[in-house]
Amino acid sequence: MTWSPILLDVIRAVLIFAAVMTLVPFLVLAERRISAWIQNRVGPNRVGPMGTLQPLADVIKLVFKEEIVPARADRVLYSLGPLLSFAPAAIAFAAIPVGRGLQVVDMSVGVLFVITATSLAVYGISFGGWASNNKFSLLGGLRSSAQIISYEIAMGLALISVIMTTGSVSLSQISEGQTSFLCWNIFRQPIAFVIFFTAAFAENNRLPFDLPECESELVGGYHTEYSGMKFGMYFLAEYVAMIVMSAMVVTLFLGAWSPGFALPEGLLGTVISVGVFSFKLFAVLFFYIWVRWTLPRFRYDQLMHLGWKSLVPLAMANIVVTGIVVTIWDAVQ
Amino acid sequence: MPDIKTEEMLLNMGPQHPSTHGVFRVVIRTDGEMVLESESHIGYLHRCFEKVAENNTYIQVVPYTDRMDYLCAMANNLGYAQTVEKLMKLEVPERAQYIRVIVTELNRIASHLLAFGTYGMDIGAITPFLYAFRDREMILKIFEKLCGQRLNYSYVRVGGVTFDITEEILADIQRFCDYFEPDTIKEYNELLSYNGIFISRTAKVGVLPADLALSYGVTGPSLRGSGVKRDLRKDEPYSIYDRFEFDIPVGTGEMGALGDCWDRYMVRVLEMTESVKIIRQALADIPAGDFCDKKAFRGVKPPKGEVYHKIEGARGEVGFYIVSDGTTKPYRVKARGPSFCNISVLDALTSRGDCMVADMVAIIGSLDIVMGEVDR
Amino acid sequence: MSFSDSIFWVFATTAVVPAFLILFTRSIVRMAFLLLGSLAGFAGLYLQLNAAFLGFTQVMVYIGGILILFLFGVMLTQRSDIPVREKVGPALAVPGFFAGLLLMAALLFIALQNPWKTHPPVPVTEPDTPVIGIKLLSTYILPFEAVSILLLAAMVGATYIARVQAPGAPDGQAELSDSNAEGRLE
Numbered sequence: 001m002t003w004s005p006i007l008l009d010v011i012r013a014v015l016i017f018a019a020v021m022t023l024v025p026f027l028v029l030a031e032r033r034i035s036a037w038i039q040n041r042v043g044p045n046r047v048g049p050m051g052t053l054q055p056l057a058d059v060i061k062l063v064f065k066e067e068i069v070p071a072r073a074d075r076v077l078y079s080l081g082p083l084l085s086f087a088p089a090a091i092a093f094a095a096i097p098v099g100r101g102l103q104v105v106d107m108s109v110g111v112l113f114v115i116t117a118t119s120l121a122v123y124g125i126s127f128g129g130w131a132s133n134n135k136f137s138l139l140g141g142l143r144s145s146a147q148i149i150s151y152e153i154a155m156g157l158a159l160i161s162v163i164m165t166t167g168s169v170s171l172s173q174i175s176e177g178q179t180s181f182l183c184w185n186i187f188r189q190p191i192a193f194v195i196f197f198t199a200a201f202a203e204n205n206r207l208p209f210d211l212p213e214c215e216s217e218l219v220g221g222y223h224t225e226y227s228g229m230k231f232g233m234y235f236l237a238e239y240v241a242m243i244v245m246s247a248m249v250v251t252l253f254l255g256a257w258s259p260g261f262a263l264p265e266g267l268l269g270t271v272i273s274v275g276v277f278s279f280k281l282f283a284v285l286f287f288y289i290w291v292r293w294t295l296p297r298f299r300y301d302q303l304m305h306l307g308w309k310s311l312v313p314l315a316m317a318n319i320v321v322t323g324i325v326v327t328i329w330d331a332v333q
Numbered sequence: 334m335p336d337i338k339t340e341e342m343l344l345n346m347g348p349q350h351p352s353t354h355g356v357f358r359v360v361i362r363t364d365g366e367m368v369l370e371s372e373s374h375i376g377y378l379h380r381c382f383e384k385v386a387e388n389n390t391y392i393q394v395v396p397y398t399d400r401m402d403y404l405c406a407m408a409n410n411l412g413y414a415q416t417v418e419k420l421m422k423l424e425v426p427e428r429a430q431y432i433r434v435i436v437t438e439l440n441r442i443a444s445h446l447l448a449f450g451t452y453g454m455d456i457g458a459i460t461p462f463l464y465a466f467r468d469r470e471m472i473l474k475i476f477e478k479l480c481g482q483r484l485n486y487s488y489v490r491v492g493g494v495t496f497d498i499t500e501e502i503l504a505d506i507q508r509f510c511d512y513f514e515p516d517t518i519k520e521y522n523e524l525l526s527y528n529g530i531f532i533s534r535t536a537k538v539g540v541l542p543a544d545l546a547l548s549y550g551v552t553g554p555s556l557r558g559s560g561v562k563r564d565l566r567k568d569e570p571y572s573i574y575d576r577f578e579f580d581i582p583v584g585t586g587e588m589g590a591l592g593d594c595w596d597r598y599m600v601r602v603l604e605m606t607e608s609v610k611i612i613r614q615a616l617a618d619i620p621a622g623d624f625c626d627k628k629a630f631r632g633v634k635p636p637k638g639e640v641y642h643k644i645e646g647a648r649g650e651v652g653f654y655i656v657s658d659g660t661t662k663p664y665r666v667k668a669r670g671p672s673f674c675n676i677s678v679l680d681a682l683t684s685r686g687d688c689m690v691a692d693m694v695a696i697i698g699s700l701d702i703v704m705g706e707v708d709r
Numbered sequence: 710m711s712f713s714d715s716i717f718w719v720f721a722t723t724a725v726v727p728a729f730l731i732l733f734t735r736s737i738v739r740m741a742f743l744l745l746g747s748l749a750g751f752a753g754l755y756l757q758l759n760a761a762f763l764g765f766t767q768v769m770v771y772i773g774g775i776l777i778l779f780l781f782g783v784m785l786t787q788r789s790d791i792p793v794r795e796k797v798g799p800a801l802a803v804p805g806f807f808a809g810l811l812l813m814a815a816l817l818f819i820a821l822q823n824p825w826k827t828h829p830p831v832p833v834t835e836p837d838t839p840v841i842g843i844k845l846l847s848t849y850i851l852p853f854e855a856v857s858i859l860l861l862a863a864m865v866g867a868t869y870i871a872r873v874q875a876p877g878a879p880d881g882q883a884e885l886s887d888s889n890a891e892g893r894l895e
Contacts, residue, residue: 006712039463077742109838112765119773123745126780130738135344138784139366139690145781149774169838207457208530214457217352217694294524296531297457299691300366 012104013094020093024239025055027285034286035293062235065228070133073225077131082226082233085124089241092117096247097172099257099274110171111159114248115152118203121241122148125205128234129222140221143211143300147202150307151209155199157315158192161322162252165189175256179263184255191318193253195311200245202307205238207292214297246284247277254280341369344690348377352455352694355704357676359693361683366690371683373676378708386666391417391491391633394666399485401670402706404447407433407440408646409706410489415571416642416653417491420635426623429493430573435506435615436479436488438608442513443472444647445554445601445608448701452598453525455698456534461525468517475505492629498619507616514609518602526602535598536589539682539696543592549681550674553649554604555700558584558597565645572644577614579607594699601701634661648672648701670706717757724750737783741776748772762838 029044029051036043044051069078094104095113107113122145129141165188166174178184186193202209213221223234250256257273264272298306347358356377362370382401386394398409411433418425425433450465473483479502480488480495488495525531541551543559556563564581566574582603584596637659643652649671656665682688682696727743727750734740748771755764845853 035459039460040467041463074736074739077739080742107761109761109765112762112769116765116769116773119769122773122777123742126777126784127738127742130780130784135342138342139344142781142784143366145777145784149777149781152773210457211691214691217691293460295458296453296525296528296534297691298530299534300689302533 009104016093016098016104017090019098020090020240020243023243024236025059027239027243028058028235029055030285031289031292034289038290038293059232062232063229065231067228067230068225070225073133074131077127079230081124081128081131081222082230082237083124084127085121086233086237086240088117088120088124089237089244092244093240093247095171096244096251097175097256098247098277100263100270101172102270102274103172106172107170109169111163111169111174111252114171114244115156115159118241118244119148119152121203121237124234124237125222128226132222132225134225136218137222137224140211140213140218140224143218144205144222146300147205147209147211147303147307150304151199151202151311154195154307154311154315155203157312157319158195158199159252161192161315161318162189162196164319164322164326171251175251175258178255179258179261181255181260184253184258184260186253186255189253189318189322191314193249195315195318196252197249198311199307200249201288201291202303204242204245204288206242206288208295208298209303210292210297211300211303242285242288243281246281246288249284250277250280254284346693348374353697353704354451354702355707357697357702357704357707359679359683359697361690361693363690367686368683368688368690368693369686371680371688371693373679375673375676375704375707378704380709382668382709383666386663388662390661391635391663394663395490396485396487398668399487400705401668401709402444402646402648402651402672402703403484404703405440405444405647406484406486407437407489408644408651410487411437411572412642412644412646412651413653414489414491415644416640416655417633417635418629419642420638420640420655420657421491421629421633423492423626423629425493425626427620428497428622429624429626431615431619432494432498432624433489433572434574434577435498435612435619436476436486436494438611438615439472439475439506439509440486441647442605442608443469445605446472448601448647448698449521449525449598452698452701453531455694456531458525458528458531461521464521464524468513471509471512475502475509478502478505490625490630491633492627493623493625495625497624503616503619506612510609510613510616514606518606521602526599532588532595534691535594535695535699538589538594538692539688539699540590541592541597541678541682545681546592546678549678551649551678552674553646553671554600555597555649555675555678557581558600558699559592560584560586560596565643565650569643571642574611576618577611579610582607594695597699597701632661634659643669646671648703648706649675668709670709672702672704672706673709675700676702676707713757717754720750720753720757722750723747724754738780741780741783744779745772745776748776760837762841 032054033043033051035041044054047053047057069075092114095107095110097103097106125144125148126141129137129139129144132138162174162185163169165185166177168174168177174185201207205211205213211221213223218224223231226234257277259272259276263269342363344361344363345358346361347353348356350358353359358374358377360372360374361368380400382397385397389397395410395413398413399406401409417423446465446469450462450469453459453461453465476486476488477483479498480486482488541555541559543556543561546556546559546561551559552563560583562581562583565571566579567581582600584591584593584600586592586596588595635657637657639654639656641652641654643650645651650669651671652669654665654667654669655663658664679697679700683693688696724747727746731740731743731747734743749768752764752767752772755761755767
């Protein structure tokens, strides 16, 4: 192995990472503006034109805040928590094709990689919640570990039926397979789409599944004790994870970077594909925000019921049906 | 078979907690997410209202009553003023009676709006809170025009009200009623009341049976949520409430069990409609004339004696017991606050072993307490 | 040392050092964290051997599933970092010492006797995932099904344990353990 391909990989990785990181502040701003719009408020509009510099102000504030480590906290794990939460989410984006042929790594097991990486985010929350030496944080950590493993199973099962339909675990191949409008997996696997999207909300701890942090019961959940940039990291991780999950929804179900018809060859097609992907990504993210500011929150046991008694059996039934249909389809062809 | 034991944990909710609606502390013993037992601690906001009242003249006590239930100050003012008037056997001018009814009902709506909004917030929906505040703001603007205050009005005084209500304000109130009912309440119901997640969070949670409620002295919407049709405005009409047509909404148990959190919540939403009904009738009938008894405004000196009087506040029965020794200062004032009695039932509701940490919040919210009045 | 060699040493260190550190750690949650590092190191080694499917499955099952259940259990049963080690009397320490010595000798013997085959990682010509899938459902169908049955039995058993409760115990607790049991299947 020579060094030059590695260098190229690094450049690509940095580019995608930078793109995602730049997206986060604007997503936060969008969340605040959209929530304000939903709630008949004005929202942040003072810093910069139309409030566009508000994220910058937020970050500056976070950086200069004092970092407080609670008494008798486990200092090592307390500091590692935010990092463990952020890193997997950031890594996961590497396997997602953001446009035709635009991907940091084209892995043969891309789906598995993204799901694995997002499932690691639970550690940041659990360790952070435990290390804070705060009972509310501990409860938040507990909730998140139970919630994330539960919904991961539903999510994995939903994915299996998608993989069965597409016949590949490579994200680039799954994207290629959805170039024509009717081949989008949302039409081929509508049930899997619903299950996956629901589980994605739970994985990201977004309302109506934001039990690990829910401010009305657990004050701030796992990040109750965090302040300054450590809190900022959790915050960042949450939004990066949200972007990753939305990108997964787009890639797996909404036709990835395809506008629904064949793209022209060459650079033009690639640029259009990136545009299409971004548009879909923003649409899904808007949906995320919309749901958050509309719905109340589930209770812990209801969340478990929904996960284990509705989503998992439904996903299993979906696998069986998919299996039968795929076999018949193959036999007919 | 070995019993897998999980360690019990003592969790201190409050005194600084976002969902205790004030400075209130509950110590809960939890096993994982289940609440095994809870114990409420109150008194963080104690301000010696009753003792302070003994050192002030009858008129000076009025602002202290504002600060009890600060979300429904008009009802406290009214309760106190009427008690003193009963002691003095003072007849209040007709116009003042109507104004009192209008402002008390408006304040009841404002208070229920806040209960609605914060309850949504407790359950995790943030948007209803801001919708409720948007509409509550209209009422507060009206009150500001009326008496220059947004929270602690001291508007209803012994002998009448402080200022006369102008035509402009009456028009404002009329406009608010038209805006609020039925459209806005319908919007609330669509947004929150009949939301599936909201129902699953509140139905069959914190069931308060009627006999338990009565034995703890629970009153107001929390009692009516249990299906008991008791409202002082109808049962023992004070002021001029016997002149108006309105219903007493009670819990029906339509979403689960009778007396659950949803019933208590829904009673409040329905009561807002009824209050609008009362206001509309009062606006139509309000007579011209004096808005106060000028003599009472110059000084109050009731004869020797004692009296108890109660009215229906936004949270239940607001009662005052006053002993007079014939001077300008009351010898003893005892207040019966609805929140104080309602909160006493909390431990009974949450210590039955079927309550989760999240339900704790739902139950506290559904009782709609104001700590300022619990501690006084 | 080539690039891939250095990567190997990074993964190998990540796999072995935390495993040693676990022995000297007092807090269970920290142990879990170290175990996380160790398992991740092994996953890295798989990845370096071009066994991507195996590597990610390792992370997903061991780190994403089993270890988090450990943590869950620890957090639920043990509030603060109570030292897990207690004073051990000679009745336990002496046989323990010899048992440990014996085990170490056995392991060393096996490690030194085994003719380790060393060759560079097999280059991947086709995606390994379909191959693994087909192998699992043809050549290795029997072990695969045996494991399935074992897991099913474990699940039923765990559900049973969770269901047996003191009268009047809250229902939600059953749900909790229930989900635990099924989580193990992952």
